[in-house]
Amino acid sequence: MANMDPIPVRVFSLNCWGIRYLSKYCSQRYHMIGDMLCKEKHDIVLLQEVWSEKDYLFLKKKLSCTHPYTHYFKSGVIGSGLAIFSKYRIHDTLLYRYSLNGYPYMAHHGDWFGGKAVGMAVLSLGNLTANVYVTHLHAEYNREKDSYLAHRVVQAWELQQFIRHTSAGADVVILGGDLNMHPQDLGNRLLRSYTGLRDAYTETAKFDGCEGGVTLIADNPFISKKEIFPFEKGIRIDYVLFKGSSRAEIRCDSLSTTKGSVADSPFPYSDHEALTAELKLDSCVSAEAGKDEAFKTPDSSAGNLAELVDIVTEARTEVKVGLHCAERMRYTAARTGVMGLALLFLELVIAAVPWFALGAEQPFPQTSFYLLAALCFAILLTTSLLYIFYTIEIKSLQGAEDQMRLAVGSLHEKLRGFPVTQPHSASLRSPEGQDPPALDPVE
């Protein structure tokens, strides 16, 4: 490949909805996906929710000619569900597991069981090094009363931290996946403004797909209206994001999505629509020397920094709200556990009375005694497990909040380097409608 020619890179991203025996037409859809990928020959294919390794191996075999390089990100019992197929050699991969991912007892939501993570693969595209990320964040089940908001914000925080810290050596960065966030949601703003990643949908001049770029649509037969209510036209939660560096430029020539159906097929590939982005990479020959500071916080103008402070502060507030909830839940678990223990103690005392007053009759029928004891033990076991679980949740939320406090402190210090008469200094107020969290002095 000539050094000066722009490198075209076609990136594909799809949430495959691949829960064996539960997702509808799972195996037929994998056959369709495999056929399509074989035919389309994208350069980089990023898949999510490939929960079964068998399905991954099926695709691997099917795509062995078109996509010789591939990696399945293993994690937890079920796996991360993340897979990457590439025409280009994958030099290295790394998986980062998010510290929070819902609650095990919300089994009907199921997110906790899949080890949500972000996978990274280092590829050589011509003479450029690309860090390609694929991820899938916790789903949003109820937008009005979103009990997973803090978890998703922490995931978005960890995602931007991971990308920012691992991409300094890359010429270009590409992220594809199901973020489960609307374009202007807090986590999404956090991700984009901290990393400088640009959204293929808003960046491209040529878009072919559903109105507004939505990827969860009412026209998809696997989607119930309830899932996307009140957004009748659907919601945009799947993304291809990208950014260049001082050593390479990247732009999106076109973006297309599927539209809820596949020609000559009775059903679509998945419940999500698939994204295909045509990117163009240009290496900058006269890259400036030394470290690429701008790469880390893309536009370090005072205005942008102040906006970033706003967003991180908003995220911190959400994490604090989540922390408060988790602490309350842990307290409830502890209280219930103590009540279970008291009940067990009471039972033992009552049962022990006849032992001491030898003449008295045993007041407990034996079966009731065993059943009550079993109930007490069940309560103790459950509340102990919940207590441990909430403790882990609290630690993770505290950890994220600590990191955010450090980040705000560091951003504030950078801001102090700018003339104080900037109009943007006013934007240090906290987001509307929220109690302004005190910015503690950084430790």
Added chain:
Amino acid sequence: MANMDPIPVRVFSLNCWGIRYLSKYCSQRYHMIGDMLCKEKHDIVLLQEVWSEKDYLFLKKKLSCTHPYTHYFKSGVIGSGLAIFSKYRIHDTLLYRYSLNGYPYMAHHGDWFGGKAVGMAVLSLGNLTANVYVTHLHAEYNREKDSYLAHRVVQAWELQQFIRHTSAGADVVILGGDLNMHPQDLGNRLLRSYTGLRDAYTETAKFDGCEGGVTLIADNPFISKKEIFPFEKGIRIDYVLFKGSSRAEIRCDSLSTTKGSVADSPFPYSDHEALTAELKLDSCVSAEAGKDEAFKTPDSSAGNLAELVDIVTEARTEVKVGLHCAERMRYTAARTGVMGLALLFLELVIAAVPWFALGAEQPFPQTSFYLLAALCFAILLTTSLLYIFYTIEIKSLQGAEDQMRLAVGSLHEKLRGFPVTQPHSASLRSPEGQDPPALDPVE
């Protein structure tokens, strides 16, 4: 600070052995540690095994004047035990949890309960950016028959991956901690050769400490001879490692360790010896432009690459051995579970007989019936949990092995770029005494 003057950086590392109520003289030792750190005023203090947040907060308060910037890495129920105190502002932190860390049922070893991880902090040292890492790997309890070897190798692998991928934007890298590996152990070689990190002990001209730099010594009253057998003089498992970049040079002027006792005190700071490294940082003015490829694999000569292939292949073999063990254990768990189920089934059948043959007597005394049923349930629960646990272990080992295979493939390709007549091509043989694992063609 003048741009051209070398920046002196004193780094301190100590495994604090801070298990409340279990470690001897825990609170007295924290007082001693706090006093010493206050007096010594190191630039960067890296602590491990600070298991209690209360102890961290005690140190934080005590060091608030000398070390205004600090971070405690929270993770899991107990935490990671990792803490950093710094004279310089910490801009950002990130925690990476290792995917494997021993077995929960080896409660007497306890490693599983502490969330072993590597913590990273981004610091500004003068005009330089330093990525400082602190970590603590799984302990080695029996060198002859080390059942945790695969886990420690995977941890070392993940550690080098994390450092390599997050440090490309840093001018200097400093790692301190308890690696629980001897200097020439596989994981240590893997870490050093892949990241290019240099060992302060071997690099410095001026060393003051125990012979051989050992940090677990027989003279320490908290150490039993058994722990370090057969190494009578002790073992070196705590390290300060460092590397520079094309933008900065780093050297170690001197290294010192404690020697098992503290003047005017009846006992030492910990069961490990403390390390103090005096580093000198020099920014390179005429840094070459563009990306610092050499930063990633420090010396990409054919010889070094071939050595790296050897080491990664050796690590892969160990991981495969671990995988084999884990699969065997999972099989045993499954078999025991099936036996428990069969026993329960048998019991129910025997108990059900009188129901059908109405005249027959109940063959089971009620108490025995309940006890046996409880036993069966306990077997089923335990084996199910073990099965899930081993499945996670297997997935993690497979994940690490997949990454290693990719890495070997990528290294091989780089090697192919060199003239084939290199004498080092012979070093592609596998390490002595081990069955050479076939290098599958990279996916």
